[in-house]
Each structure stands twice: as C-alpha cells, then as structure tokens.
Amino acid sequence: MPVLLLLLLLSVLIYMWIARRNSTLTRACRWRQERSAGQWRCASCGAVMPGERAPRDCLRPKD
Numbered sequence: 001m002p003v004l005l006l007l008l009l010l011s012v013l014i015y016m017w018i019a020r021r022n023s024t025l026t027r028a029c030r031w032r033q034e035r036s037a038g039q040w041r042c043a044s045c046g047a048v049m050p051g052e053r054a055p056r057d058c059l060r061p062k063d
Contacts, residue, residue: 024058031055 030043031054039050047059 025056028060029058 028044031040031049032043033040033054038052039048040055041048042059045060049055049059
C-alpha cells in the first residue's frame with residue numbers, strides 16, 4: 001500500500017511538472033474572458049488576446 005501511494009504522488013508531481021513546462025504564465029497573469037468581444041484580457045497588465053481558448057502565454061512586457 002505505501003508503494004502505491006508513493007507511485008501516485010510521483011505520478012502527480014511529474015504531471016504537474018510537464019504541464020508547467022508548456023506555459024509561461026506567472027502568478028501575475030489573470031486572464032479574464034470577454035465573451036461579447038471574443039477575446040481575453042489580462043486583469044493585471046491589460047494585455048489582450050483574441051480567441052476562444054484561454055491563453056497559455058504571458059504577454060507582460062519584460063522590465
């Protein structure tokens with residue numbers, strides 16, 4: 001039983017690591033969908049991205 005729990009924990013951590021590698025979002029990114037306009041707007045920096053799917057990239061300018 002403990003081996004199964006360790007295997008499950010390891011699997012979850014590996015999944016989280018792989019999912020994180022495919023995104024550049026940070027804690028500062030707060031994308032909100034504007035359905036009437038068909039776009040996404042970042043509540044933090046004001047960046048706009050058109051489309052139906054949630055953005056996976058941070059558009060915040062590098063300081």
